Amino acid sequence: MRSETAGDVVRAKEMDETVSEFFRRTILKIPLTEMMTILKTWNFLSENQLQTVNFRQRKESLVQDLVLLCEENRASLNDAALLDIIYTQFHRHQKVWDVFQMSKGPGEDTDLFDMEQFKSSFKKILKRALKNVTVSFRDAEENAVWIRIAWGTQYGKPNQYKPAYVVYYSQTPYAFTSSSQLKSNLPLLGQALTIASKHHQIVKMDLRSRYLDSLKAIVFKQYNQTFETHNSTTPLQERSLGLDINMDSRIIHENKTEKERVQRVTQEIFGDYPQPRLEFAQYKLETKFKSDLNGGILAEREEPLRCLVKFSSPHLLEALKSLAPAGIADAPLSPLLTCIPNKGMNYFKIRDK
């Protein structure tokens, strides 16, 4: 990115310093155990160049050496952005992902999707609205594209350290976005996505999680596939929920029929397959007070009572699945809990009918 004129040389040098710093901070994020894999995926530094680097030295020195190599190769901001995308792809769980669903207007043709046209249109829309914005793309499998956006303002350069990410599956109306800290740009992002992909409308789903792959499984309804591998030979009861039926004959279950009923009901609802991973389910209740007793202060209250119930877990759906068999809850569980993957929601608003 070297300019020709003298005045521009100074500016170009400044930009390089910002870019070097960006490189330094991005490479520094990468854990040493993943360094080689990520650099190879990035494919910007050649095999020969990588061989000249001592990967066993202290991290700061290693990073310095790598940044020097990047400068040798005249790495641009876009190259750095690409490295950032790759890092995020490897560490997607560090972000919290929202899900958006787009729809076409009535009677709109389904044109054949053109990835390059989408990318250029998306970039154009953002640049037209915000002069300073960095947009980078990386294609992924299943016709998906990862988009990285660093937001600036009319007068300020883009902040490379708070980017937003969008993962758009072009053969579907779904896009996943990392909850960016700069929320004010969300409408613009939605607009750009909708227009560039030739849709009419975009809606935010009530679904959020760190586990992008689980969100994908829920939204594309891919979670209910029984894995026909080593598990399929063990009988159903043994597989389910870690309760070992092949146990000591000196242990007698008095409530065997009930246990079997609970197993059956749980299996009917949750299936045999591993559940998609969510960390929470949130229920906002807004209902009027109901009481069997006549009168009382609360019964006279006009305004509804508001309450928030949040279930958290490292793996919410597996935890819910294990509740009834563990004897902590009755089976079947409330449909409000079991409908989560089916409805593709983990945020609920419950009001009086």
Next chain:
Amino acid sequence: MSVLRPLDKLPGLNTATILLVGTEDVLLQQLAEAMLKEDCTSELKVHLAKSLPLPSNVNRPRIDLIVFVVNLHSKHSLRNVEESLHHVDAAFFLGKVSFLATGDRRLSSHHGAAPGPHAADLRRPCAQRLGPEPAVPAAEL
């Protein structure tokens, strides 16, 4: 109302039967397995039940010891035991009933654990394991 009586059957030859009562099957299973690992002069059998009364259509040996298991985190498990007590004859409490409280380990506070005063209380439980006690007078049942 079917009631468990300690001496309504003849004892089995060289056998001992323990009944574990509690809502959480996994805990009962673990306890049963641990018990069976111990040396016992008689042949030990362990029955697991969620609550009392037991299903009536079953032929079962005389029960020599009942252990009621209560989980400190669950009011439901306490209530379950309280209601099951109605189905135990007073004579059982003369050395043949034991109450076991579980849950006296810290709740691991991992990412996403629900915060709030209730959880904080549970982090420092103060109950201890109770041994077999014939302390419940018949009048209280």
